[in-house]
Amino acid sequence: MAASAPTPAGPQDLPERTDVKGVQAAYHDWEAASYDDKFGISWDPHVTDYAADRFRRGLGDRPVPGRVLELGAGTGFFAVNLVKAGLLDGDLVCSDLSPGMLEVCARNAAANDVAITTQVADAEDLPFPDGSFDVVVGHAVLHHLPVPGLAIREAFRVLRPGGVLLVAGEPTYWGERVTTIVKRATWRAFRAVTAVPALEHLRRVDGPADDVDAALAALEHEVDLHTFHPDEVERMASVAGFTDVTVATEELVANWWGWGIRTVEGSMRADAVGTRWAMTAFRGYRALTRLDEAVLAHVVPRGLFYNLVLSARRPTAPPD
Numbered sequence: 001m002a003a004s005a006p007t008p009a010g011p012q013d014l015p016e017r018t019d020v021k022g023v024q025a026a027y028h029d030w031e032a033a034s035y036d037d038k039f040g041i042s043w044d045p046h047v048t049d050y051a052a053d054r055f056r057r058g059l060g061d062r063p064v065p066g067r068v069l070e071l072g073a074g075t076g077f078f079a080v081n082l083v084k085a086g087l088l089d090g091d092l093v094c095s096d097l098s099p100g101m102l103e104v105c106a107r108n109a110a111a112n113d114v115a116i117t118t119q120v121a122d123a124e125d126l127p128f129p130d131g132s133f134d135v136v137v138g139h140a141v142l143h144h145l146p147v148p149g150l151a152i153r154e155a156f157r158v159l160r161p162g163g164v165l166l167v168a169g170e171p172t173y174w175g176e177r178v179t180t181i182v183k184r185a186t187w188r189a190f191r192a193v194t195a196v197p198a199l200e201h202l203r204r205v206d207g208p209a210d211d212v213d214a215a216l217a218a219l220e221h222e223v224d225l226h227t228f229h230p231d232e233v234e235r236m237a238s239v240a241g242f243t244d245v246t247v248a249t250e251e252l253v254a255n256w257w258g259w260g261i262r263t264v265e266g267s268m269r270a271d272a273v274g275t276r277w278a279m280t281a282f283r284g285y286r287a288l289t290r291l292d293e294a295v296l297a298h299v300v301p302r303g304l305f306y307n308l309v310l311s312a313r314r315p316t317a318p319p320d
């Protein structure tokens, strides 16, 4: 079980910027309490379906039995929802560098009657024996690691021969660049619209609680370390020894919509974001996902889509 995350008493307790993993842990400990709200994580059927779709894209429709390790589990969005969807059913170990995230993860799993064990662990140096899992999953974690290929090698090591790896939600190089333009444009448009006196009240006015809060919030700009070209991730998995390696990409205009919505939510007074807003955001996302899948996936190069999904298998026998 994870130990509690210590709360920094003052700026002297914050990690040096050069302590890359200390920065990750401190930022995510700080973010843990608001993480689910920020990213719309819940245990409603549409969020469970979202996680299940990522799984199907990588591993197909059939549930994968056996013992599961999640890397960088955060508050449990991915694996806990996959258990709820019936796609994973073995013992589940949710691991993360941040004890604060794992505390929320344990609460979320308990509230959903999903049995998990939590373990503070660095995905690049896993504290588990060789061959001890049937499945390793991760979502939005590789891009936080200094050397993502190391985590893929570690996943290979802790998987039994024949075990499978699934990593989703990693940003592509071009997808991230285009999305940054969308986020900036949305923010500017929001500021321009809410400069009108009748709409000024929509702007969020709350700031950081104190200097430590402000310093932790600022670490947001330090924690996203990578974006990926799909071929590069394929190579990392092949070099680690995996077989049946596939890298799919997804979310083009749906992703612009999603980040646009999040940008507005982040700038808007919290009580102005109501159920109607949430439903419109969700319906828009669904409609644009259909457009991405039915049309754009056939005509737009895969590297422009925002998220990639890696799936791979540890071979049952070593190569000759």
Ligand SMILES: C[S@@+](CC[C@H](N)C(=O)[O-])C[C@H]1O[C@@H](n2cnc3c(N)ncnc32)[C@H](O)[C@@H]1O
Binding pocket: 021, 024, 025, 028, 071, 072, 073, 074, 075, 076, 077, 078, 095, 096, 097, 098, 101, 121, 122, 123, 124, 138, 139, 140, 141, 144, 145, 169
């Ligand atoms: C963007 S969050 C994703 C959380 C969750 N998987 C999700 O999709 O909601 C990234 C997570 O990776 C964790 N993380 C960062 N560096 C890590 C490392 N070296 N080993 C394990 N987890 C790490 C963070 O603490 C954080 O919980």
